[in-house]
Amino acid sequence: MAQVFHPRANVLAKLSLILLATGPVLLLLIGTGVSRASHNTKAGIAADQPVPFSHEHHVSELGIDCRYCHSNVETSAHATVPPTETCMSCHSQIWTNSPLLEPIRQSYKTNTPVTWAQVNKVPEFVYFNHSIHIKRGLNCNICHGSVQQMQLAYKGKPFFMVWCLNCHRNPEKYVGDPDKVFSIYEKGQKGQDREYANMPAEERDILNVGEHTRSPEELAKGEEWVKKFNIKKKQLADCWICHR
């Protein structure tokens, strides 16, 4: 009886061996890619909001301070999204006819909050607290990307644990003067060209991209801040800090 397989099929046999050896590596690479892709992390993807609120508009152009709306960010765990009343403090006077603002007016009339879709979120088993980070001079953009440029809010960075730990293990690379957390947005406002030009490189980097690699001098300053804040580096990356 003739053989089922032609000698050419031997190539397939060899191929299957090669695949067996490279397959796991390939799978690992695919998994690595998929888990870091923005489809999975949702980083950079704007959510569908009831009102197309633009940070660029209100922060960069109008120069409103973050704390005007995210009023709890310095004192509590949650930054909180502003209530309707905050918007109405201006929008009861200006742009009162804008159709885009209809949900806000409805919410104000019916006294029901607007349901904003939250884009930045850590899982329930992670404890996060804004106030401590702001008090250590960490700018919002370090964690959220350059918010003041966002037409629609999106997640600036995926909150991987490795990312939290990267800073918790080496806080001197990021901590700084708590008084300067909000001033960079002022300097970066539209029309403040002179102040923008005089900004230190670090502030400008953080403003524009949310990232900056510190030079040795800046690092030395960072070390000083760590000492001043009395940050216990050895404990900061312990599991119970975030998983309570």
Next chain:
Amino acid sequence: MSAREKLNDDLILGKHTYRSINDKVNNVVLNQNSHTIPWAVCFMVGFMLLQLMGLVILWLLYRGIGIWGVNNPSMWGWDIINFVWWIGIGHAGTLISAILLLLKQSWRNSINRFAEAMTLFAVACAGLFPLLHTGRPYMAYWMFPYPNVLAMTPNFRSPLLWDVFAISTYATVSAVFWFLGLIPDVASLRDRSKNPIFRTIFGALAMGWRGASSHWQRYESAYIMLAGLSTPLVLSVHSIVSFDFAVSNLPGWHVTLFPPYFVAGAVYAGFAMVLTLAIPVRAWYNMKDFITMRHIDWMAKVMLATGLIVFYGYLCEGFFSWYSGNVFERDMMRFRMFGPYGWAYWMLILCNGVVPQFLWFPKIRTNLVALFVICQFVSLGMWLERFVIITVSLTRDFLPSSWGYFTPTIYDIGMFVGTVGQFTFLMFGFLRVLPMINNFEMKELLYRMIGRGHGHGHAAHAPEPALAGHAAGDGEEH
């Protein structure tokens, strides 16, 4: 079947030629009508228990491992007991296929194939337990060090992690070894089979094997190399499993004797399982010419020797807990012998200390019924050994306020019975679809017997070159 059969020094009995060996081994697979009622019963019972295990696992995934009897203070229970038990059983296969090969023991030839299959299936059963005990089996990949977004590597100082590597290496090497050994035999099946589906499946599995001398040359070197790789595994896998206990500092676990004594126990339990399977299977499929009484006698002797080592281990444990002068060690031994689990300890001594002594008698070693019964005692004894080690130490720890009593739930029992079912199912499934005896090695053995003028000259043709004896189905009989 007559219980007692005669001993004969030949490793192949009866009048056999290359062709008759070939037909005998291949026909089990090619003639699907050769399977009888006992096969069907074992297979079906195994299948049913396997389904039961499926249900238990589903419920476990839904409810969590709280449905098992494990709870404070006995955080380990049947899961780890069964795990160690199954891993141990696997060891005979590797010992037979690797160490006996390197030692040129030709009596391994007729039993290595299904002992290796047994290894694989036992490891498959064993692996389930730690996997399910994690509670989130779908996160099992966390146990491997891979670049991840959690910035976490597994804890390399933990023996449980060493286990992960030991067992996954063991499973991989055993599987490759088994598959490699199958290739020439599968090629023979491909060439003999008339059924186009069989021909396609076996053809794909044979991976283009033609029996060319270049094939044989590579085959032999690959096989020997893999045997060399597996040899340390026989010793390392169960040593590492024993570290799960020995590296802790619980009295009764913190014992330096554990590695060698666990390895001996593994081989002991493994041979008991090989015999448990070989004794009925050789009768049902009439393989008595290949798995001779000589084989059975030798396996019984290996069991006796390793059983004595294990028993020596028990004596040492008793002696050293007294000799240590340590109050916790002494108490632990007292609890083992006379505590709430005393019954288990004395059963253990009966099964692993007393019963194997019968194997000193050649009459019992060649009495299949007696031997089969002894093997069951050995399997039970090895299970009890892990039970005694694990539960007594955990339920009698340093704080009397946290003492407790371990009681298994029906889900523990369901899991255990389920893995027995899985093992039986896989084993009997294997008997039906792949050659249970290493066909070409038997032919090679026959060649060597004839070549030595062993009185087996009834092969119609004169001794052929070794390679022809090897060749999977071409050459000698066309």
